[in-house]
Amino acid sequence: MEQLNKILEQCVSAGAEMxxxxxxxxxxxVISVRDGQVESIxxxxxxGIGIRFFAGGKMAFAHSTDTSEASINSMIPKLSAMAQKTExxxxxxxxxxxxxxxxxxxxxxxQLDKPVEDKIDYLKKLEQLALKFDPFISKSNGVSYExxxxxxxxxxxxxxxxxxDSTFYRVGISVVASKGEExxxxxxxxxxxxxxDMPKPEEIVAYYASQAVQLVGGTPIExxxxxxxxxxxxxxxxxWGLNFALNGDNAYKGYSFLADKLGKTVATANFSVIDNxxxxxxxxxxxxxxxxxxxxxTVLIENGVVRNFLYDYKTAAKAKVSPTGSAYREDYGSxxxxxxxxxxxxxxxxxxxxxxxxxKKGIIVEQTQGWGLHSVTGQYSAGIxxxxxxxxxxxxxxxxxxxxxxxxxILMGIGAICDDIKFHWDMxxxxxxIKRMKVGA
Amino acid sequence: xxxxxxxxxxxxxxxxxxxxxxxxAESAFSPPFDDDEVKTLxxxxxxxxxxxxxxxxxxxxxxxxxxxxxxFSEAVLGFSEGxxxxxxxxxxxxxxxxxxxxxxxxxxxxxxxxxxxxxxRNIEVAAPVDKKAPGYITxxxxxxxxxxxxxxxxxxxxxxxxxxxxxxIKQVDITYYDHIKKRRVANSNGLxxxxxxxxxxxxxxxxxxxxxxxxxxxSRISAHQGFEFFDENSMVDAAREAARESVDMxxxxxxxxxxxxxxxxxxxxxxxxxxxVGHGLEGDxxxKGTSIYADKLGKKVASDLITLVDDSSWPNAxxxxxxxxxxxxxxxNVLIENGIVTGFMxxxxxxxxxKMAPTGNGRRESFHHxxxxxxxxxxxxxxxxxPADIIADTPKGIYIKSLSWGSVDTISGQFNFAVRExxxxxxxKITGPVSGATLIGxxxxxxxxxxxxxxxxxxxxxxxGKDQWVPVTSGQPTVRIASGITVGGxx
Numbered sequence: 001m002e003q004l005n006k007i008l009e010q011c012v013s014a015g016a017e018m019x020x021x022x023x024x025x026x027x028x029x030v031i032s033v034r035d036g037q038v039e040s041i042x043x044x045x046x047x048g049i050g051i052r053f054f055a056g057g058k059m060a061f062a063h064s065t066d067t068s069e070a071s072i073n074s075m076i077p078k079l080s081a082m083a084q085k086t087e088x089x090x091x092x093x094x095x096x097x098x099x100x101x102x103x104x105x106x107x108x109x110x111q112l113d114k115p116v117e118d119k120i121d122y123l124k125k126l127e128q129l130a131l132k133f134d135p136f137i138s139k140s141n142g143v144s145y146e147x148x149x150x151x152x153x154x155x156x157x158x159x160x161x162x163x164x165d166s167t168f169y170r171v172g173i174s175v176v177a178s179k180g181e182e183x184x185x186x187x188x189x190x191x192x193x194x195x196x197d198m199p200k201p202e203e204i205v206a207y208y209a210s211q212a213v214q215l216v217g218g219t220p221i222e223x224x225x226x227x228x229x230x231x232x233x234x235x236x237x238x239x240w241g242l243n244f245a246l247n248g249d250n251a252y253k254g255y256s257f258l259a260d261k262l263g264k265t266v267a268t269a270n271f272s273v274i275d276n277x278x279x280x281x282x283x284x285x286x287x288x289x290x291x292x293x294x295x296x297x298t299v300l301i302e303n304g305v306v307r308n309f310l311y312d313y314k315t316a317a318k319a320k321v322s323p324t325g326s327a328y329r330e331d332y333g334s335x336x337x338x339x340x341x342x343x344x345x346x347x348x349x350x351x352x353x354x355x356x357x358x359x360k361k362g363i364i365v366e367q368t369q370g371w372g373l374h375s376v377t378g379q380y381s382a383g384i385x386x387x388x389x390x391x392x393x394x395x396x397x398x399x400x401x402x403x404x405x406x407x408x409x410i411l412m413g414i415g416a417i418c419d420d421i422k423f424h425w426d427m428x429x430x431x432x433x434i435k436r437m438k439v440g441a
Numbered sequence: 442x443x444x445x446x447x448x449x450x451x452x453x454x455x456x457x458x459x460x461x462x463x464x465x466a467e468s469a470f471s472p473p474f475d476d477d478e479v480k481t482l483x484x485x486x487x488x489x490x491x492x493x494x495x496x497x498x499x500x501x502x503x504x505x506x507x508x509x510x511x512x513f514s515e516a517v518l519g520f521s522e523g524x525x526x527x528x529x530x531x532x533x534x535x536x537x538x539x540x541x542x543x544x545x546x547x548x549x550x551x552x553x554x555x556x557x558x559x560x561x562r563n564i565e566v567a568a569p570v571d572k573k574a575p576g577y578i579t580x581x582x583x584x585x586x587x588x589x590x591x592x593x594x595x596x597x598x599x600x601x602x603x604x605x606x607x608x609x610i611k612q613v614d615i616t617y618y619d620h621i622k623k624r625r626v627a628n629s630n631g632l633x634x635x636x637x638x639x640x641x642x643x644x645x646x647x648x649x650x651x652x653x654x655x656x657x658x659x660s661r662i663s664a665h666q667g668f669e670f671f672d673e674n675s676m677v678d679a680a681r682e683a684a685r686e687s688v689d690m691x692x693x694x695x696x697x698x699x700x701x702x703x704x705x706x707x708x709x710x711x712x713x714x715x716x717x718v719g720h721g722l723e724g725d726x727x728x729k730g731t732s733i734y735a736d737k738l739g740k741k742v743a744s745d746l747i748t749l750v751d752d753s754s755w756p757n758a759x760x761x762x763x764x765x766x767x768x769x770x771x772x773x774n775v776l777i778e779n780g781i782v783t784g785f786m787x788x789x790x791x792x793x794x795x796k797m798a799p800t801g802n803g804r805r806e807s808f809h810h811x812x813x814x815x816x817x818x819x820x821x822x823x824x825x826x827x828p829a830d831i832i833a834d835t836p837k838g839i840y841i842k843s844l845s846w847g848s849v850d851t852i853s854g855q856f857n858f859a860v861r862e863x864x865x866x867x868x869x870k871i872t873g874p875v876s877g878a879t880l881i882g883x884x885x886x887x888x889x890x891x892x893x894x895x896x897x898x899x900x901x902x903x904x905x906g907k908d909q910w911v912p913v914t915s916g917q918p919t920v921r922i923a924s925g926i927t928v929g930g931x932x
Contacts, residue, residue, distance in 0.1 A: 040534040043553045046809060064520040065540040078518060085589055087513045141731050176731060176852055185852040223698060253612050254648060333519055369857035370879045376657050381929050383857040383881035402879055402929020440698030440929045
């Protein structure tokens, strides 16, 4: 913090009327195991700083891995020269100091302190469980463990000072189910901020290995209209697009199919989308965003009506609204942009079994390939793998088909929202049933 | 550009200002470790055994300029420098890295990397022999010698052309990025090699809107080359192309669904081969047995028309490496020749596992990563057909002018692509535009179903992600895939 303060002072003496200095330092460990052997261990302490420098309303940004005094001293005059070359941005601004939410429980030091050997053993056991899950599982493509401790710090010329630590854990699994020549993957990762929140190895295995086993041997089906169930695994093909469409910058510039839909009904009354940066122990929980605006819970779509978009300080000024604490820097070297925190489609009350039992001619989509819902055009298009259901009964696996519809057909055609949401990812959804989508084959 | 545009290019040329270019030239690259230090680090990394150890040093100075909503909103100057130490034992990688070139830090990294190995052997670190980079990449006009004002002027011209193209154009976003990357690789087998790579990367996005219908056109140009790149490549042409696409596609109808012949225009459409076939020929998937091509060496997997090449020696192309990030020189690798699998793409580990020669495909995004087998410039080689004849010879199908992006599951071989610009082919003629299509299929089915390959090979530029991002090109001549691809449209 002292270093950031000092750099900030240097910026001001060099003529900056507004500046911020953002620092990231990390401690990372990644271990992967395949076939009972450690395949890789990667360890590092990456980090660096980024400086935003405003002179005459014009901005320049520099970032460096080298935070030595000599390096910073040579950087500041360059910033000052650079700022004269950009153009004045009437919306440029920075937040002032306020109190930030506390006690969000986003640091777990106990897991960090465990010896590497324990983490390797954990992975070996996880892999064995996966290989024993089902006779169709023929090989492991590797399991992995990742831990990251991040310190994010900021000092700005309006008096904001913060620095906080958070932890992030990931456990990944990749197995292959085989039938004859055909191979099918079951893979993915689950995340946690507090390692105890990570599902038990059995649950991780069941979640991803079952996917491979269920889908192996899939074949195309008759093209036409089907009832479609998106499970939490495949609903990403809907919320990825919604996330971009609900980004305030995209909406402001028109790069969003929801751009002119504020206050309008775009979905059925049971459909809500929420971004909650204050969810205790959440994967993307944070007290303050990367510009210094306090974080919050933001309801984006409420009972089918668009209520808000996600904003950083500048885009909020342009759109004449309040920032939502959504400024995000991917690393020290990135200028702030807008990003979601814990974003989710609100769960409903339906039970997945009941919804499946109610299908006349439908598909439970387990896996999608491709973009899914396109955030600019609002068109949904993807390749899918799943299970064919007729009169409430699961018939057989489906592969090699495509699924298409407009956002309107999807969001205004939601037949059921289930109660099976899990917060093991920073974007998530319960299972959703859409009354009608077009399958191509 | 409204009021702000009045700050024309001339005002950027105020003589008292140092250009960033001059400023950048000031900071020299950090000195490398001396011979003794290199030897100490490489030995330390082999303290618990292993096949070899390696030091990778990288220093990148970058400039990024962004023109958005008619304003030069961002100028970013970046500096990143670091050192990675790796120990390789069989298929195992131990890797640690530090910012900068601090020797004490690098020694600690070497000790961390050594942890992976457990095969105590006495391995002598060989005396370093300097290898010369092959010279596939040239910079007659160094990027740092051109003022930012000149770069901004080119962007403004391009922006104006896109805006003027049509009244339906609503937004133009242009990002200019260049960098100079210095790399040094030294390993315990005595290899030592270094060079400096320039990179230019320009992305132009244009949004058109009419009656609530939106389309975002995109064009990208890039090369590892000095500023003479712009003698033959024009930002203005690229902007006009993105604007044309965004406006033409406003009239698009919903794409048809079903299996139909697909004619893919030359260029970036090669990403189909990259995803559908290329990834499955990367050596790590081969030795792990998780590619459908694992047991196909010497076997016929495609029609006679198919020759697939990965060429990291293509002069100045975006995927060209000079030498890969393990120090293996770039070269032309024929992966499939007249339908028969003739080779794979290797890094040192996969080559060693399969007892084949390294092919120069061990690449990494930055010093934050250890290398893995990756593509470089991957393309389907020229055939003999005339592109116009292929279209004329197709009674009904879809003509794909450009794809946004795609992905593949190497295990199942299933791929998918989001189509950006496409047209119907009716009675041998290209007719109306169609939107909202996805292409899906299996790579092996595409290979056997290509029934026409034209003679107009072109490379398209892009970026490829496989845990790490690397610059690549994908290319192909115009081709027809008679069946095996499903078009997922809603009409």
